[in-house]
Amino acid sequence: MTARAPATDQKFILDHVVGFAEIAATDRFAEATPDTVQAILAEAARMSDAEVAPLNRAGDLTPARLENGVVRASPGYDRGYRAIAEGGWIGVSASPDHGGMGLPHTLATCVNEMLAGACLALQLKPLLSQGQIEALEHHASEELKALYLPKLISGEWSGTMNLTEPQAGSDVGALRATAVPKGDGSYAVTGQKIFITWGDSDLVSNVCHLVLARLPEAAAGTRGISLFMVPKFLPDENGAPGVANSLKVVSLEHKLGIHGSPTCVMQFDGATGWLVGAPHKGMAAMFTMMNNARLGVGMQGVGVAEAALQQATAFAVERVQGPTAEGVPGIIGHADVRRMLAEARAQVFAARAIGLACAKAIDMATATADPHWQARAALLTPIAKAYGTEVGLTVADIGVQVHGGMGFIEETGAAQYLRDVKITAIYEGTNGIQAMDLVGRKLSDAGEAAFRLIHEVETTAAAARADLPELATEVWQAAETLRETTEALLAMPLNDRFAGALPYLRAFALVLGGHAHLKAALADPARLALARVMIRRLLPGHAALLDQAREGAEGLYALTPEMLGG
Numbered sequence: 001m002t003a004r005a006p007a008t009d010q011k012f013i014l015d016h017v018v019g020f021a022e023i024a025a026t027d028r029f030a031e032a033t034p035d036t037v038q039a040i041l042a043e044a045a046r047m048s049d050a051e052v053a054p055l056n057r058a059g060d061l062t063p064a065r066l067e068n069g070v071v072r073a074s075p076g077y078d079r080g081y082r083a084i085a086e087g088g089w090i091g092v093s094a095s096p097d098h099g100g101m102g103l104p105h106t107l108a109t110c111v112n113e114m115l116a117g118a119c120l121a122l123q124l125k126p127l128l129s130q131g132q133i134e135a136l137e138h139h140a141s142e143e144l145k146a147l148y149l150p151k152l153i154s155g156e157w158s159g160t161m162n163l164t165e166p167q168a169g170s171d172v173g174a175l176r177a178t179a180v181p182k183g184d185g186s187y188a189v190t191g192q193k194i195f196i197t198w199g200d201s202d203l204v205s206n207v208c209h210l211v212l213a214r215l216p217e218a219a220a221g222t223r224g225i226s227l228f229m230v231p232k233f234l235p236d237e238n239g240a241p242g243v244a245n246s247l248k249v250v251s252l253e254h255k256l257g258i259h260g261s262p263t264c265v266m267q268f269d270g271a272t273g274w275l276v277g278a279p280h281k282g283m284a285a286m287f288t289m290m291n292n293a294r295l296g297v298g299m300q301g302v303g304v305a306e307a308a309l310q311q312a313t314a315f316a317v318e319r320v321q322g323p324t325a326e327g328v329p330g331i332i333g334h335a336d337v338r339r340m341l342a343e344a345r346a347q348v349f350a351a352r353a354i355g356l357a358c359a360k361a362i363d364m365a366t367a368t369a370d371p372h373w374q375a376r377a378a379l380l381t382p383i384a385k386a387y388g389t390e391v392g393l394t395v396a397d398i399g400v401q402v403h404g405g406m407g408f409i410e411e412t413g414a415a416q417y418l419r420d421v422k423i424t425a426i427y428e429g430t431n432g433i434q435a436m437d438l439v440g441r442k443l444s445d446a447g448e449a450a451f452r453l454i455h456e457v458e459t460t461a462a463a464a465r466a467d468l469p470e471l472a473t474e475v476w477q478a479a480e481t482l483r484e485t486t487e488a489l490l491a492m493p494l495n496d497r498f499a500g501a502l503p504y505l506r507a508f509a510l511v512l513g514g515h516a517h518l519k520a521a522l523a524d525p526a527r528l529a530l531a532r533v534m535i536r537r538l539l540p541g542h543a544a545l546l547d548q549a550r551e552g553a554e555g556l557y558a559l560t561p562e563m564l565g566g
Contacts, residue, residue: 002053017520047083059074059121081122089115094153132159135210135227144229147239157207193265195253211228211229228276232247247266313341315412315414375448474535474536499553504549514538
């Protein structure tokens with residue numbers, strides 16, 4: 001079966017959990033009326049279901065290939081990409097000044113989740129273009145904006161992000177790519193980049209590379225990095241693709257999953273490029289793109305989880321194995337299968353709500369310039385990325401388990417979801433790096449943003465005690481334990497925080513997930529049963545996670561490499 005876009009659940013979360021109406025009440029996003037939101041979600045769901053979801057299996061079975069220096073896309077990807085581009089979905093939140101819709105990033109996040117669940121390998125292409133669009137809108141010269149943004153927004157051209165080098169992965173400051181002024185305002189960019197998603201494509205007429213490189217006088221480390229626009233074809237005097245630039249795809253990686261998404265080794269040999277932003281300030285410009293992508297990757301995890309869960313549930317309804325306790329046909333009548341599916345659904349809802357709450361904070365920061373919203377967006381970004389992708393892995397694994405032996409057989413497609421989603425916990429900053437960011441930079445305000453969010457959870461829970469006393473009390477207590485642990489972390493040396501960073505992030509996500517489910521149950525009694533699953537079965541795990549977070553690093557370093565390696 002192909003995935004169905006979760007537009008109904010997204011709309012419920014927007015209306016009753018994250019408070020989308022607050023976005024629409026701003027002058028910046030006044031056009032995002034309820035009718036507009038409904039129309040966007042409905043049409044995006046139709047496109048995703050009809051045009052993109054049927055391509056998921058084809059991309060897995062027939063990967064992208066490198067042929068005579070050009071990357072050839074998987075069968076049908078041309079039709080799917082055209083549907084995305086011609087529908088205007090790449091520019092949902094881009095500025096109308098260059099052809100975008102100018103709608104809230106929250107709606108773009110909904111659309112991106114739909115597309116990721118439909119076909120993750122193809123969805124990566126517009127996602128990277130969206131990140132590049134945002135980076136250019138914030139940092140590029142007016143000349144570069146006028147030339148590149150309309151074509152990126154229309155989908156005629158596509159964008160990439162070139163950070164990683166063989167010796168410089170998470171340590172971006174170790175990169176060696178160089179950029180030498182050519183005397184005419186352009187630069188000669190030289191170096192090799194690896195892991196470049198959709199580094200080339202026959203789906204577009206030009207591929208626009210944002211490349212991190214060092215100017216001749218650059219300082220060492222990240223402070224000496226600049227950002228350059230380096231197109232595959234140099235635009236001519238009319239802005240059309242002209243002569244080929246001095247760059248090429250060296251090879252494509254053979255990967256565990258997302259086979260339809262070409263992952264390229266790129267070689268730049270004095271390729272002509274133009275500076276984006278100020279010299280030596282490339283990391284600031286690139287982080288604009290990366291922060292957009294991190295939330296997008298978190299929602300990729302949610303999208304794949306949704307698709308895997310839909311397939312597992314359909315299989316559980318149809319597959320008959322022995323009598324069930326409730327006499328329900330299909331293995332969905334067995335308590336353990338029902339538990340797996342229920343916990344999966346509860347986690348998908350929680351991760352989706354956290355991701356959309358993060359997107360709302362981004363929109364409110366854009367619309368109001370309120371530093372509190374900016375801090376909220378910064379705080380939620382690593383949580384949304386790491387928890388969303390972990391939910392993707394967990395639910396895809398549950399999907400295989402529910403299928404039993406058939407889940408281990410590739411023909412069912414259950415294994416593809418698990419293979420595809422694994423990368424989301426790694427790229428755009430591993431989940432461990434996200435957690436370190438959370439307990440490091442994101443608590444550097446003495447925990448103010450975190451405490452403000454925890455206070456909101458406690459306020460909601462306290463108000464809910466009259467209607468849902470048992471569930472509300474558990475959410476309130478979990479939030480209070482999170483508060484106490486946050487205070488304890490702030491008193492710890494940084495490396496002790498790092499040792500418990502991922503358990504802390506997971507616990508924070510569980511508390512936020514319990515909060516989202518509590519609000520959902522208050523708004524719709526039909527959602528109470530699922531809220532109980534989250535709050536009674538999953539939320540209690542926060543206590544053990546927070547115990548780990550307080551443990552510190554000493555015990556880890558008591559283990560030698562020899563002991564760890566056996």
